[in-house]
Amino acid sequence: MAADATTAPIMPSAPGSGRASSLQRVARRRSTIAVLMTTPLLVVIIGLVAYPAAYGIYLSTLNRRMTGFMEGEWLPTGLGNFEILLESETFWAVAWQSCIFAITAVILKALIGFWLAHMLHHIPSKGQRKWRGMLLVPWVIPPALSTLGWWWMFDPAYSSINWLFQVFGIPAVPWLGEKWWARLSIIIVNVWYGAPFFMIMYLAALKSVPEQLYEAAAIDGATSWQRLRYVTLPMMANIISITVLFSLIVTFANYDIVRVLTNGGPRDLTHVFASYAFQVGILSGNIPRGASISLFMFPILAICAFFVLRGVTRRNKEQM
């Protein structure tokens, strides 16, 4: 039977049943089966992605009391919340901080993950498994719990790290109380949590690079740097792009680390979009404006996704 046939193979009818009913014929159609098979996925996507997203967009157009659309002064009715945010100093500080946080953390995670993957790749396979398991531990602990552990280490009054510093005569560091230290603290925790994900993805990619390419490079007299630059990186380019994109999305939308460690302080200087949206939307009872804040992530991430995925598609075409 041809692969593109429109009906599934017809089993012989039971003796005496006569012609198959029209219902049976519809049920046997491949298109019917396809719809049935994809229905659960469609339900999940519509129920848990499309509907909440559409509802979020709708909420962002409302006024605080949610009794009508939010009017703007220079933007059309319905976009008033966006107009207010664009004119707010605090919002721009949050946008700036979100970018600093996400970009710095993703770059650090990618570099550390890459380095760890290389180290692991060169460990004999016998001992590799236990190292792999140990290095994955930060990633498998629920982030709210591990962040609480970090908070105890950074705690303004009883920081265990500061206690160690004291032992060695180093002055105490205001980990969460001073602007740049607080920013660094949340980046450290995010990198600690996220680097193992990069490591495991890069390790899988490294293992899929054909050994013959390295052998050929060695015959051509390539140095280790040249092997990395001209063999490893091009072969891993797609997985690096996808991992960076995925991590950028997750890091941009991060909430728990900021909430547990600094609550956005001091002076709103560590807020990211999600924590600020929660503060404005849920804590302050302005759900439409909170929805507007969280929607600002969408265009930024959409632009990133567009360029990254275009790069992946282009490389795939070149390889074909």
Add this chain to the structure above:
Amino acid sequence: MADIKRRTLLRSGAGVAAAGVLSAPMVHAQGTGGTLRCGFWDHWVPNGNVVMRQLCAEWGQANRVDVQMDVVTSNGNQILLTINAQAQSRTGYDLMSFPTWEPSNHQRSLEPVDDVVRNLIQKYGAVTPAAEYLGKPAGTWVAIPAVAGTQLKPACVRFDLLQQHAGIDIRAMWPARNQRGPGADTWNWETFARAAEACHRAGFPFGLPMGSFTDAVDWVGALFESYGAFMMDDKGAVTVRNNAKLRAAVEMCARISRFLPNDVWAWDDGGNNRALISGRSALIFNPPSAWAVAKRDAPQVAENCWTVPMPAGPEGRFSAYLPYFWGIWNFSRNKGAAKAFLEWLSDRAQAERQTNGSNGYDIPPFTSMSDFKVWETEGPPVGSVYNYPVRAHHNARTSIAMAPAPAAMAVQMYNQGLNTKLIARIVQGGESVDQALGWVERELNTIRRGG
């Protein structure tokens, strides 16, 4: 006897089954009053929940209502998420505990309770004005000021340290009886600032948080109010520019902040508790929960603690107040029972049981209930929390930070900690008072737009 046919039997059976299903709700309920689903705040003091369960069971039995009680924690803002989810979906509990600003936030989804509050006022006198500001946002009571969970934040003082380093005998000033002691009239912010400086020099700085959590916003709010300093008036107009009272309050708060530990800008609501319990701090603003934990973990600290009213300012003495409310959803199917239950729960006898069960933590909304025995007998030292409730001789009023701004805007100002950030910009960020006031004015205008 007539033959019973198969069809007749089936028909009868179906009738019986249908009757059973239709009457099922009443069969399940404890009595004829139906079911009342309650979501109460999960009390910090474990015994607080025990007392509330007992009260639910007692009222349910007496009124033949099946009272089902859940506790909803405020950790991780779970109670706020639950309230918002139920308001959006218009389904859930019949009545719930609502934190400070939530009655105003959800007034359109709450059943008016003017009748209940009127009855209670007739019995017990006026409700504290701060609770009225929050629970009666548009001239209608939308929630009943609750006993369980409501707290004040007076000063919890290490009397030994304050005596030693600042020369103030705070126990003599505010004894455990209904009268002021010598020097009580001098317990103002000027005296307080001098004591803060002295204790800071001695290595026991006052533990006053300056972040955006409630303890920080509340004490700064009470200080502002005692100077008559308001950033927004009751009409929603911004009153920052050329506001001499606000400037005086900001300068006093900034002065005090310079004598606090250098990390107070990052403290959460537990920071001040830890500072007191560890013995590092001479004073905090908090309900007696910090002292209660110290009784267990650091008894040598607890036995040197004494609770006194907050200092006074030029416009009077204010005590930071953070109430809970009990509200009934307007989609509840049992509003009558809910109202009757909440009125009973607010009665003096039940209120006293709740306060006793929480070791004196819970504050009733009626000043006539400031004489419960528990505040006299709790210790050590006995009398330590006598001055926790606002008493007549304190000559104090309760304060809600950001009042009298309309609640819809005040809640945003409160949760964004505008008052503490204003001070942080000056003390930590190095801005001038004018620059910081300019910033807060712009923020307030942002909040005003769109209501």
